Amino acid sequence: MNTIETKGYHSAQKIFSRLRESSFKIITMTFGLVLAVFIVALLIGVVTHTTPQALLESLLSGEIQFAIRLSLITSVISTIFCIIVSVPAAYALARYDFPGKNILNTILDVPLALPPLVAGVALLILFGTTSFGKGLAEAGIKFVFTPLGIILAQFFVNMPFMFRVLRSTFQGINPRYEYVAQTLGSTEGGAFWRVTLPMARNGLMAGSIITWCRGIGEFGAALMVAGSTRLQTETLPISLYLNMSCGELPLAIASATILIVISLVSLFIFEKFSGFARVF
Amino acid sequence: MVRVENISKNLGEFFLKDVSLEVADGEYFMILGPTGAGKTILLETIAGIYSPDKGKAYLNDRDITRLPPRKRNIGMVYQDYMLFPHLTVEQNIKYGLRSRKLSKQEVSQRVDELANLLGVAHLLHRHPGTLSGGEQQRIAIARALIMEPEVLLLDEPLSALDSETRAKLRKELRRIHALTSTTMIHVTHSFDEAFLLGSRMAIMNHGEIVQVGEPSEVFRKPNCKFAAEFLGVTNVFRGESRIDNGMAYITINGLRLASTDNREGQVYVSIRPEDILVSLMPLESSARNSFQGEVQDISDAGIIVRITVDIGVPFVAAITRHSFLDMGLQQRMDVFLTFKAVDVHVF
Numbered sequence: 001m002n003t004i005e006t007k008g009y010h011s012a013q014k015i016f017s018r019l020r021e022s023s024f025k026i027i028t029m030t031f032g033l034v035l036a037v038f039i040v041a042l043l044i045g046v047v048t049h050t051t052p053q054a055l056l057e058s059l060l061s062g063e064i065q066f067a068i069r070l071s072l073i074t075s076v077i078s079t080i081f082c083i084i085v086s087v088p089a090a091y092a093l094a095r096y097d098f099p100g101k102n103i104l105n106t107i108l109d110v111p112l113a114l115p116p117l118v119a120g121v122a123l124l125i126l127f128g129t130t131s132f133g134k135g136l137a138e139a140g141i142k143f144v145f146t147p148l149g150i151i152l153a154q155f156f157v158n159m160p161f162m163f164r165v166l167r168s169t170f171q172g173i174n175p176r177y178e179y180v181a182q183t184l185g186s187t188e189g190g191a192f193w194r195v196t197l198p199m200a201r202n203g204l205m206a207g208s209i210i211t212w213c214r215g216i217g218e219f220g221a222a223l224m225v226a227g228s229t230r231l232q233t234e235t236l237p238i239s240l241y242l243n244m245s246c247g248e249l250p251l252a253i254a255s256a257t258i259l260i261v262i263s264l265v266s267l268f269i270f271e272k273f274s275g276f277a278r279v280f
Numbered sequence: 281m282v283r284v285e286n287i288s289k290n291l292g293e294f295f296l297k298d299v300s301l302e303v304a305d306g307e308y309f310m311i312l313g314p315t316g317a318g319k320t321i322l323l324e325t326i327a328g329i330y331s332p333d334k335g336k337a338y339l340n341d342r343d344i345t346r347l348p349p350r351k352r353n354i355g356m357v358y359q360d361y362m363l364f365p366h367l368t369v370e371q372n373i374k375y376g377l378r379s380r381k382l383s384k385q386e387v388s389q390r391v392d393e394l395a396n397l398l399g400v401a402h403l404l405h406r407h408p409g410t411l412s413g414g415e416q417q418r419i420a421i422a423r424a425l426i427m428e429p430e431v432l433l434l435d436e437p438l439s440a441l442d443s444e445t446r447a448k449l450r451k452e453l454r455r456i457h458a459l460t461s462t463t464m465i466h467v468t469h470s471f472d473e474a475f476l477l478g479s480r481m482a483i484m485n486h487g488e489i490v491q492v493g494e495p496s497e498v499f500r501k502p503n504c505k506f507a508a509e510f511l512g513v514t515n516v517f518r519g520e521s522r523i524d525n526g527m528a529y530i531t532i533n534g535l536r537l538a539s540t541d542n543r544e545g546q547v548y549v550s551i552r553p554e555d556i557l558v559s560l561m562p563l564e565s566s567a568r569n570s571f572q573g574e575v576q577d578i579s580d581a582g583i584i585v586r587i588t589v590d591i592g593v594p595f596v597a598a599i600t601r602h603s604f605l606d607m608g609l610q611q612r613m614d615v616f617l618t619f620k621a622v623d624v625h626v627f
Contacts, residue, residue: 176362179329182349183356184427185379194375198366 047257050250058254066231067239067255074147074235075215078154082162082211083204090163091192094170112160119157120224127152127225149226150233154215162211165274169203170196206273213266217259281305282431282463287325287335294321296332297487303431303480306461308454310478310495312468314510318487319467323433326465327356339430350379355424355462359436361416363408369419370395370404376427394422397456414445418452425460434466438473450476471499471511472627475548483507496548514586514596515551521626527568528626535592538568539624547626553586555623556597559616560607568621571595575613585609589617 050058058064093105111119127133127143136143143149173196181191197204219237226233228242236255243252282303289296296318303309313319325332328349336345344352363372374391382390395401398418408416417437424432437453438446454477457464468474474481475495482492483506491503499516502508519532521544528539530549537549557563562570573591585604589595595617609615 174360174362176358176360177364179324179327179349180356180358180362180423181364181375182329183327183352183354183429184376184423185350187348187350195364199364201366 043260046253046260049253054250055254055257058250059258061251061254063231063234063239064251064254064258067234067236068258070147070150070233071216071235071237074150074154075212075218078151078158078215079162079208079212081151081155082159083208086159086162086166086207087197087204090166091170091196094167095175108163109160111157112164114157116153116157116218116220117224120153120221123149123152123156123221123225143225145225145227145229145233147226147233150218150222150235153221153225154218157218157221158211158214161214162207165203165207165210166200169200169207172203173199202273206270209266209270209273213263213270216262281338281340282326282465283338283341284322284326285336285338287322287332287337289321289325289330289332289334291321291330294318295487296321296325299335299487299489301482301489301492303463303465305463308457308464308466308477308479310466310468310474310481311484312471312474312481312510313484314469317484319484320435322484323356323435323465323467326431327354327433328352353427353430355427355429355432357417357420357424357432357434357437359439361408361413361420361440363416363419363423365407365409367407368404369400369406369408369411372408372419373404373423373426375423380427390426394426397425397459398422398452412445413441414449417441417449421453421456425456425462429462431463431465434464436467436469438470439468453477475499475627483510485510514553515549515556517549517593519547519549521545521547527621530624530626533593535571537624538621539626540622541624541626543626550625550627551595551619551623552625553596553598554584555619556595557618558587558589558597558599558603558607558609559618560613562616563618565618566620567618569624570616570618572614572616575609575611575615578609578611587615589615591617 047055089108093101093108114122124144127136127149133143141148143152177195177199178186178188178191181195182188186194216235217237218235219241222233222235223238223241228234228238230242234242236259240252240255240259243249243255282301284299284301287296287299294316299318299322301322311319311322321330324330326337328344328347328351331346336343338344339352339354363369364375367375370391373394374387377387377390391404392401395404398421400415400418400422403411403415403419408419411419417440421432421437434453438449441449450473453464453466456462457477466473466477478495480493481495481498482489483498483502484490485506491498491507496516496518498507499511502511508514517532519530519537521528521530521539523529523542523544526542528542528544530537530539530547532549539549557567562572571591573589573595575587576590576594577588579586580601583601584598585601586596586598587604587609589597597617607615
């Protein structure tokens with residue numbers, strides 16, 4: 001007992017003497033700490049704003065259930081489209097050298113820099129007012145004020161995330177794996193499918209998670225293209241917006257809580273996969 | 281037979297310039313050159329990874345210049361093994377057989393055969409990431425050989441290994457070559473490998489082949505300044521070694537050298553020029569090798585002067601400018617060369 005106390009006293013003394021050595025360290029660390037406290041407090045504030053009972057009730061309400069379902073469906077579909085388009089594009093830009101490569105890389109990043117509202121307006125103009133968009137609508141593919149528009153908006157805004165993660169993943173895989181596979185009877189496509197893509201598994205997972213998570217949270221662009229019709233194009237963020245504007249606080253908080261949980265879980269999974277992405 | 285004719289390829293940093301080469305069936309051919317000489321692109325162009333900007337490649341008189349790698353039946357082994365990390369050792373070895381439409385039984389029979397040949401049968405269910413460099417390289421060789429390639433290309437296959445494993449695997453390569461008589465083209469920057477494995481060798485520099493010939497010939501008679509400087513080892517001779525009382529005695533053209541490297545039979549011997557003492561009178565020392573000869577050539581390179589002395593075979597010795605002036609050496613003078621048995625490198 002006595003020795004433990006002495007030990008505790010000594011280690012405390014050690015800590016204090018170390019701290020005295022570096023006030024700079026303390027100051028910088030304080031900033032980090034304050035920031036972290038601020039973030040955690042905000043999240044806790046949202047989740048504890050109503051009683052657990054009211055929260056549960058809201059979560060089980062038809063409107064929130066609809067929003068959850070619509071968000072999940074649209075975000076999964078838009079993520080799948082992001083994968084389908086980004087895999088070949090990211091591969092090409094990781095592997096090949098061609099004139100205009102830098103410009104192409106920059107253009108593919110543009111949606112990342114664009115405010116989502118502007119992206120939404122641009123999509124609305126292309127698919128709502130041009131003969132191209134009208135032709136599609138006549139053929140039955142309507143984007144304006146439909147869930148399809150939500151998918152389109154999520155795809156356009158989040159594609160760069162998938163693209164960038166995959167591009168750096170492919171860049172990290174030595175092309176000689178494919179060369180060897182080709183000398184062992186594989187076509188270029190076969191080598192990609194059987195060797196490079198499985199090796200890119202972790203990057204693909206990380207990219208999918210972040211794309212999906214951002215899809216769930218997509219608001220501005222989706223609002224422009226699909227509007228905010230209750231029980232029609234009402235995703236979780238749209239639901240949050242609608243219920244906030246008409247004072248239905250418990251419903252708004254229910255949406256917010258789900259979005260927080262999804263974000264935290266996604267962040268955790270993303271860190272895990274991108275952390276292990278270079279194990280091979 | 282592999283033949284490349286006037287192949288040029290520009291990949292920016294690395295390039296090939298008008299390379300022509302012919303490797304006979306069953307030959308073990310070495311390509312030696314410094315980093316950046318274009319050795320790897322040459323192999324990759326032969327394998328079909330790159331199509332050349334200019335020139336032609338033939339395999340057994342069949343034009344393969346535009347053929348994709350999978351249709352060439354040329355195997356490739358890299359320095360860093362390039363085993364597929366998501367597959368087990370067994371799946372790695374049988375990767376190529378998928379394109380061969382064999383029955384399951386034939387596949388597993390072939391895998392066992394190759395795994396036994398390379399001594400990796402006990403590793404079949406492991407993943408490559410958990411294996412040592414030597415084990416990984418054996419698997420990479422097995423994976424290439426299972427295709428029964430007409431030519432096996434080896435890109436510095438031993439460079440990433442520790443010296444003990446390297447020596448073991450070098451013997452293995454020789455054994456596999458004798459057993460399968462596959463044509464091998466092996467790129468290296470190690471003189472020892474070139475000597476011990478190659479029946480012929482080429483020296484590459486700046487994307488060009490500067491010399492082709494038998495290793496001993498190329499080492500003895502470098503045809504240009506680059507080859508001479510790159511090979512560096514000036515005193516290389518072929519001789520017969522006998523061991524007597526714990527000491528090796530190598531007879532070269534009538535000359536008898538003593539060495540502490542105990543190796544018998546047909547060997548190569550090298551002595552570094554700076555390990556040779558030059559004197560006007562016989563030296564009283566414990567060094568076992570002392571010979572008299574005539575100075576044939578003097579090349580003055582500043583602080584160091586290299587002199588060539590004929591003691592039955594031409595030996596090059598490097599001495600300081602100071603002792604060169606001290607002795608007042610001139611052509612045709614008789615001098616004594618003395619070197620220790622421990623400095624006679626036998627391989």
